[in-house]
Amino acid sequence: MRASLSGEFRSFLDGQKEWLGNLIGFRDGLAHRIPLYIPPYVIDEVAAEQHKVLDASAIAALLAGDRVEYDRLRGEQQALGRFRPWMTHSVYEEAPTIIFHKQMLHDYVTVDTYCWTLLEEFAP
Secondary structure: OHHHOOHHHHHHHHOOHHHHHHHHHHHHHHHHOOOOEOOOOEOOHHHHHHHHHHHHHHHHHHHOOOHHHHHHHHHHHHHOOEOOOEEEOOOOOOOOOEEHHHHHHHHHHHHHHHHHHHHHHHOO
């Protein structure tokens, strides 16, 4: 079928290989193995060390049976985080991290471009 398309349209399709490859890889991971993961918050590098210290302190409080102190420390730890609308299908397999809203807009524009270009291809 590809041979029946115009050179211009084949060039358009060739220019979309990276986008399509990312889409397929993300879709396959989500559909067959790992559910979508949107982290509740991220920790920037500046707060990472304090986050580790609070984590160790919270675990020590829990082991000591001090649930009130544990909850306080976990709250302080979570306050260091910032929500970012990022998603990935694996935090362990070096899967790409995608900015959710931005990627949705990019995908919409790409699909729209595909549709209009395909309509132009079939117009003659």
